[in-house]
Amino acid sequence: MKSIVIPALMASAVLASVPAAAADSAGLALAKKSNCMACHQVDKKLVGPAYQDVAKKYAGDKTAEARLVEKVKKGGSGVWGAVPMAPNPQVSDADLHTLVKWVLAGAK
Numbered sequence: 001m002k003s004i005v006i007p008a009l010m011a012s013a014v015l016a017s018v019p020a021a022a023a024d025s026a027g028l029a030l031a032k033k034s035n036c037m038a039c040h041q042v043d044k045k046l047v048g049p050a051y052q053d054v055a056k057k058y059a060g061d062k063t064a065e066a067r068l069v070e071k072v073k074k075g076g077s078g079v080w081g082a083v084p085m086a087p088n089p090q091v092s093d094a095d096l097h098t099l100v101k102w103v104l105a106g107a108k
Contacts, residue, residue: 027102034091034099042107049080051107058104068100069093 031037031051039047049057058064073096075087091099 024102024105024108027099027105027107030095030099031102031107034088034095036099039085047083048085051103054103055106064104065097065100068103069096072096072100 028042031040040049040051042051044050045053054068058068071085072088073091073093074089075085077084088096
């Protein structure tokens with residue numbers, strides 16, 4: 001019995017990580033496609049903050065997704081310094097939610 005349970009547990013752990021990896025890959029691809037990476041990087045500040053720093057700042061904030069979707073769409077300034085973020089009205093609402101969820105999840 002033991003020899004069946006261990007491989008089954010290992011297989012389920014691998015399968016559970018596939019959706020997270022796919023979401024990470026989709027989020028990064030969308031950030032590149034939407035030209036977000038011109039100003040942001042995953043793990044270091046460029047013009048704007050690193051996505052991982054954004055995730056840390058808003059960790060546990062249940063209103064963060066809605067607020068950040070609006071900020072990405074309309075632009076803004078003052079939270080991360082004097083350099084304003086340009087508005088991104090060309091990015092669909094669905095893509096904005098996908099991007100923000102990816103960022104808030106730690107952007108890998």
